[in-house]
Amino acid sequence: MDLLELTIKDTIEALKDKTFSCLELTKETFSNIKKNDKKINAFLTLDEENALKQAKEYDDLIKEDAQIFDKKPLLGVPVAVKDLFTTEGIRTTAGSKIIGDYIPPFNSTVIKKLLAAGAIITGKTNQDAWGHGSSGENTDYEPTKNPYDLTRVPGGSSSGSGAAVAYGASLVGTGTDTGSSVRLPAGFCNLVGLKPTYGRVSRYGIIAMASSFDTIGHMTKTVYDNAKVLEVTAGVDPYDSTTVPEKVGSYTKVLGQSIKGLKIGLPKEYFVEGLDKKIDESIRNSLQVFEKLGATIQEISLPYTDYAMAAYYILVPSEVSSNLSRFDGVRYGKAREVFGAEAKRRIMLGSYTLSSGYYDAYYLKAAKVRTLIKQDFEKAFEKVDVIVAPTSPTLPFKIGEKTDDPLAMYLSDIFLCPVNLAGIPGLSIQSGFVDDLPVGMQLMGPQFSEELLYKTAYLFEKETEYYKIHPKFKNG
Amino acid sequence: MAKKHLTSEDIIHIAKLGNLTLNDKEVEMFKKQLSSVIDYIDKLQEVDTKKIEPSSQITGLTDVFREDKVNEERTLPQDKALANTKSKANGLFKVKAILTE
Numbered sequence: 001m002d003l004l005e006l007t008i009k010d011t012i013e014a015l016k017d018k019t020f021s022c023l024e025l026t027k028e029t030f031s032n033i034k035k036n037d038k039k040i041n042a043f044l045t046l047d048e049e050n051a052l053k054q055a056k057e058y059d060d061l062i063k064e065d066a067q068i069f070d071k072k073p074l075l076g077v078p079v080a081v082k083d084l085f086t087t088e089g090i091r092t093t094a095g096s097k098i099i100g101d102y103i104p105p106f107n108s109t110v111i112k113k114l115l116a117a118g119a120i121i122t123g124k125t126n127q128d129a130w131g132h133g134s135s136g137e138n139t140d141y142e143p144t145k146n147p148y149d150l151t152r153v154p155g156g157s158s159s160g161s162g163a164a165v166a167y168g169a170s171l172v173g174t175g176t177d178t179g180s181s182v183r184l185p186a187g188f189c190n191l192v193g194l195k196p197t198y199g200r201v202s203r204y205g206i207i208a209m210a211s212s213f214d215t216i217g218h219m220t221k222t223v224y225d226n227a228k229v230l231e232v233t234a235g236v237d238p239y240d241s242t243t244v245p246e247k248v249g250s251y252t253k254v255l256g257q258s259i260k261g262l263k264i265g266l267p268k269e270y271f272v273e274g275l276d277k278k279i280d281e282s283i284r285n286s287l288q289v290f291e292k293l294g295a296t297i298q299e300i301s302l303p304y305t306d307y308a309m310a311a312y313y314i315l316v317p318s319e320v321s322s323n324l325s326r327f328d329g330v331r332y333g334k335a336r337e338v339f340g341a342e343a344k345r346r347i348m349l350g351s352y353t354l355s356s357g358y359y360d361a362y363y364l365k366a367a368k369v370r371t372l373i374k375q376d377f378e379k380a381f382e383k384v385d386v387i388v389a390p391t392s393p394t395l396p397f398k399i400g401e402k403t404d405d406p407l408a409m410y411l412s413d414i415f416l417c418p419v420n421l422a423g424i425p426g427l428s429i430q431s432g433f434v435d436d437l438p439v440g441m442q443l444m445g446p447q448f449s450e451e452l453l454y455k456t457a458y459l460f461e462k463e464t465e466y467y468k469i470h471p472k473f474k475n476g
Numbered sequence: 477m478a479k480k481h482l483t484s485e486d487i488i489h490i491a492k493l494g495n496l497t498l499n500d501k502e503v504e505m506f507k508k509q510l511s512s513v514i515d516y517i518d519k520l521q522e523v524d525t526k527k528i529e530p531s532s533q534i535t536g537l538t539d540v541f542r543e544d545k546v547n548e549e550r551t552l553p554q555d556k557a558l559a560n561t562k563s564k565a566n567g568l569f570k571v572k573a574i575l576t577e
Binding site (some may be wrong): 012092101102103105106123197198199212238239240242244248304306307309310311313314321325329330331332333336337339347348349350351352353359362364365366367368369370371372374406407410421422423447 | 487490491493494495496497498500505506509510512513514516517518519520521523524525528529530531532533534535542545550552556557559560561562565569571576
């Protein structure tokens with residue numbers, strides 16, 4: 001088997017046909033991790049012993065029950081889990097040193113669902129500590145490298161999950177997306193990354209960053225694989241009262257349906273100075289593919305776009321300062337001095353914007369601007385079905401390039417964070433390659449339009465097949 | 477260059493609000509970095525929001541209730557709840573005294 005080529009779809013077929021066993025796949029996966037992860041730093045903790053044990057059990061199940069794949073749709077699929085996800089008995093650090101030795105006594109809801117569906121956890125992945133970052137460099141450990149060029153960042157904050165799927169170390173990388181954290185690594189690592197509608201997937205047991213923004217997504221190589229995982233993770237959870245009782249779609253069933261007549265909007269505020277010319281060109285080439293598939297393209301306006309980042313960097317740090325206040329070292333974990341620089345910056349920024357005399361000018365003002373941004377999208381979706389934009393204004397940047405300038409780092413998310421303010425879904429797919437580096441393209445739709453996004457992305461992917469391009473560990 | 481100039485006293489005050497203690501080097505670094513971020517977010521003051529309601533819940537859910545009953549699956553036994561602490565006594569978290577005689 002070639003792990004770089006393998007998808008979930010292929011894997012299920014191969015396990016059914018007995019081309020290989022769960023145990024063979026799991027062993028091969030860990031042998032790849034042992035060979036390559038020293039260079040990439042995708043993982044913080046591995047769970048090989050349990051994974052092998054589970055793989056053996058699943059091989060027995062396959063022998064006993066021919067219908068097992070209907071009951072366990074992700075049977076034997078190796079999953080790399082972002083370290084914000086609470087995993088029973090497996091160290092969970094949030095990429096931080098403060099809780100560097102925390103071993104949770106329970107599972108998050110998404111982990112429970114993935115395990116019940118037969119997924120096998122390979123390990124816990126590196127990330128910007130607490131989810132604060134766009135490059136992976138804010139980890140309290142060694143930063144993750146981009147498998148396409150080891151001198152560049154893989155995107156963050158779900159940096160390890162993205163890199164792991166890209167180099168074949170798992171077939172799914174779980175992530176959280178508060179402002180960019182699934183879509184940016186997907187864009188930088190030639191993957192499909194979903195930021196679902198707020199409330200589509202349970203946040204229970206996932207260490208909170210900004211509770212009114214946090215969404216739980218995942219990265220895969222293909223659109224089909226991505227849709228298949230959402231079928232498992234989506235739905236109401238009594239343990240998370242913000243999950244919405246909206247029917248879970250048949251995300252894989254709609255794939256292949258025509259998008260003839262689909263109206264695509266191009267927000268003019270996203271195609272401005274600061275956008276790399278070659279990325280602009282790549283997206284415009286991709287639009288021709290959509291046209292060929294029967295979609296029509298029109299320019300639209302999202303007039304408050306220019307204020308989105310400012311609103312985001314008031315509201316999110318405010319919620320961060322509250323959520324991180326519980327890490328006081330009193331019951332467990334280390335003292336607050338151990339927080340990394342970015343966590344300290346955000347705690348201080350949030351404490352400032354919420355403080356007496358500033359609350360109205362900052363927090364309340366930003367909450368009102370959030371309404372305007374949500375309305376921007378609602379008005380746009382009266383005219384078009386889907387909005388398309390680049391995932392990032394630049395190609396994957398060099399490690400160290402933005403670490404001394406937090407504001408420059410924050411602006412990496414400029415095309416992504418408006419989606420989180422509005423609570424709508426965003427799907428990052430590949431628009432192509434520039435200078436041998438992946439270029440991400442984001443599809444946005446109204447709240448709970450994941451089916452439509454997958455359907456649109458699937459036909460595009462069928463035409464382009466960028467997932468067949470694999471990383472070469474350049475400069476490694 | 478940032479228009480907003482936070483002083484060292486501002487930084488130490490904000491850090492205290494967030495229950496953080498900083499060394500001198502951090503105070504200098506954050507003074508510069510946070511000034512430029514606050515300068516950036518100040519651009520919101522340009523937006524007219526007089527007639528706009530704030531959003532704090534984005535999907536419009538309200539009043540989500542559950543039954544007022546203990547769910548055993550959601551609770552942890554004492555030994556599990558204490559498994560990650562280095563400081564316990566008699567099945568409880570042991571913390572430093574906040575009041576002394």
